[in-house]
Amino acid sequence: MGSFRRTMGNVRSFMSNSMGGLRGGSSLASWVVAGTLAYFIWVKPSQDLRKQQEERAALAAASASSDPYRYVEKRKPIPDPQDNGLIYGKGNKQEKPESNST
Numbered sequence: 001m002g003s004f005r006r007t008m009g010n011v012r013s014f015m016s017n018s019m020g021g022l023r024g025g026s027s028l029a030s031w032v033v034a035g036t037l038a039y040f041i042w043v044k045p046s047q048d049l050r051k052q053q054e055e056r057a058a059l060a061a062a063s064a065s066s067d068p069y070r071y072v073e074k075r076k077p078i079p080d081p082q083d084n085g086l087i088y089g090k091g092n093k094q095e096k097p098e099s100n101s102t
Contacts, residue, residue, distance in 0.1 A: 016027075
């Protein structure tokens, strides 16, 4: 019977030490404060962000369904490799001066 009491005492001691060594109402109050802080620092912001993203997605889906034939750019434009802007057709080609080196 003594070994059982010792084991239970060790378990109780471990539990109280794992909660910071506080006992009774102060321990409960500190856990409530820690839980409240954790909620407002980590949980609530992530829930708000997810709700905001869902609202944006719903708004985008609603606007897309209102005009199914609207143009949506799906690819990035290809950058123009020319130095002086766009050159239309063959008649606008600029000729490079040839260097005559002898």
